[in-house]
Amino acid sequence: MGAKDFTLEVTGSEEITPDFLRVHVRDGGLLERSGIHPTMWIRLWFNDSGKAHQRAYTLVNPDPATGTFSMDFAMHHGVAAHWASSAQPGEAIDATVQGSSFTFPEPAPRRIWVVGDPASIPAINSLLDERQRVAAGAAPVTAWLEYQHDADPSIEVRTADSDVVTWIPRKRDGAALVEEVCGALTANTVSVADDFFWVASEASSTRAIVKHLRKELGVDKHRIDALGYWRV
Known part of the structure; x- marks a missing residue:
């Protein structure tokens, strides 16, 4: 294999x-x-x-x-x-x-939308580092990070000045995160052809956000990298 x-x-x-x-x-x-x-x-x-x-x-x-x-x-x-x-x-x-793979999108996306939590911050940081290396920071990042513990927002996230990170407390089994993200990702804010979406949170939340991207906004699956990092 x-x-x-x-x-x-x-x-x-x-x-x-x-x-x-x-x-x-x-x-x-x-x-x-x-x-x-x-x-x-x-x-x-x-x-x-x-x-x-x-x-x-x-x-x-x-x-x-x-x-x-x-x-x-x-x-x-x-x-x-x-x-x-x-x-x-x-x-x-x-x-x-076995199984791990990722290729940074080419050409560099207009914006990178990220959804995660402390478990996926190491991956997010590596994505941000690669963005800086291959695109000289050209693609700004908007990220939502769900947290359960008071100290979680103190974990380092390697953002640039143009990036925006919002920490969302985990409520209602993740529904608060899904509502916040899906409410912000609309036809008026997203460029379906030019943006890139990276989603790695709890499995059911990841599925709900990807469904919104695919069904509601029409984002092509090749512009989405998604993985359920853990399950309730």
């Missing part, structure tokens, strides 16, 4: 907020063999009472020259969070590269 397997080595960790922990690793040759692209993610394999358990994580600050990157873990009940909170330098974990 084209999967590539690697063994990562933990080098340390740091608290991003009380609810997010960043774990630093050596890549075991992953970046050299697989290359990197914006929003790149990998699958980590955890031992869950003797059973293999996998979760996908976005690469944070990948550095092919040093063979290192980091990953952010939400600190809630679960095997992945438990592993991250107890992982010590020198500890190993298996990873698989």
